[in-house]
Amino acid sequence: MKDIVELQKYIRFQLEQLGSDNKHHEFEHLCRHFARIKICSNILPATGPVSAGGDQGRDFETYRSYIETTPIAASTAFGTTKQEKLVFACSLQKTIEPKIRSDIVTICGGPTVDAVYYFCSADLPVAKRQSLVKWAQDNHRVRLEIFDGAAISEQLTDLDVFWIAERYLNVPSELYPKQSKAGGKYSELASRWSDGEIPRTHADFFEIKYCLRKATFRPAAKPDLPKWIAK
Numbered sequence: 593m594k595d596i597v598e599l600q601k602y603i604r605f606q607l608e609q610l611g612s613d614n615k616h617h618e619f620e621h622l623c624r625h626f627a628r629i630k631i632c633s634n635i636l637p638a639t640g641p642v643s644a645g646g647d648q649g650r651d652f653e654t655y656r657s658y659i660e661t662t663p664i665a666a667s668t669a670f671g672t673t674k675q676e677k678l679v680f681a682c683s684l685q686k687t688i689e690p691k692i693r694s695d696i697v698t699i700c701g702g703p704t705v706d707a708v709y710y711f712c713s714a715d716l717p718v719a720k721r722q723s724l725v726k727w728a729q730d731n732h733r734v735r736l737e738i739f740d741g742a743a744i745s746e747q748l749t750d751l752d753v754f755w756i757a758e759r760y761l762n763v764p765s766e767l768y769p770k771q772s773k774a775g776g777k778y779s780e781l782a783s784r785w786s787d788g789e790i791p792r793t794h795a796d797f798f799e800i801k802y803c804l805r806k807a808t809f810r811p812a813a814k815p816d817l818p819k820w821i822a823k
Contacts, residue, residue, distance in 0.1 A: 595769055596749050604745035606761035607713050611684040616667070622760040623682040623711040624669050626744070629753050631709060632671035632678055658702035664695050676706035688714040692724055692738070700732040707735040716740040751814045758818050768815040778806045782816060791823060 610619045628635050659668055664681060671678040679699050685691045692710055699708055708728070716724075721738050728736035739747070748757040757763040766786070781803050791800055804820040807813040 599763075599767055599769065600745050600749050602767060603748050603757050603761060603763055604741060606757070606763060607741055607745055610761070611686065611713050614684075616684055618760045619684055619711075619713065620667055620669075620682055622756055623680065623744075625756050625760075626711075626747065626753055627669070627671065627680050627709060630747065631680075632673060634673065635669050635671040635680065659699070662698050662701075664698055668699070677704070678707050678709060679705050680709045680711070682711040684713045686714050688712045688716060688740075689720055689724065692736075693727070696728050696732060696734070696736065700734055705734055707737065709737045709739070711739045711744060713741045713744075715742050751811045754815045755818055758815070765815045765819055778803060778810075778813065785819075785823060
């Protein structure tokens with residue numbers, strides 16, 4: 593790709609295909625991993641049974657139990673900080689405004705929640721987004737943050753989360769605009785191992801390990817991480 597703008601457009605296209613192919617689970621995983629890095633690291637998916645013996649005094653588990661009995665259980669996740677209880681919801685529906693309103697009503701029908709982060713693949717005009725935010729605050733006393741398709745696509749071009757686009761949207765790492773990555777030796781080895789060559793010797797392993805370490809700690813090389821892990 594020539595620049596980040598072109599990459600963003602490609603990611604946006606791939607995001608649209610998730611809805612066309614009914615890949616709801618991929619979108620849910622994408623949103624959860626993104627939220628862990630960008631919003632709140634303490635996140636649990638909504639699926640799976642709650643441990644026997646009650647909630648043991650933990651409001652987080654109590655709220656999780658409530659959501660698991662609703663129709664949106666599979667498309668929600670939960671996060672906690674010292675100050676707030678957070679709920680994350682996502683949808684691939686094209687007509688998204690009524691869906692957001694419906695899900696907010698469901699989410700706020702149980703124990704108190706402080707904020708809802710809603711991810712949708714459809715684009716939502718600013719005026720409608722602001723209207724939804726005001727409606728959620730006025731009617732349910734909850735802070736609503738909405739990431740629509742355009743916002744998600746732009747965010748996924750960041751180096752620290754680009755691997756999510758690689759993993760769940762099949763965006764090749766080679767499409768990331770070229771930068772001065774980790775130095776001459778890294779660039780040389782990256783070029784050598786880009787042709788599908790299979791490592792066969794201890795020397796090959798050493799080179800791949802070297803590149804993996806460089807990509808781990810050098811932000812400009814992070815898009816290459818999935819490639820080195822696979823190698």
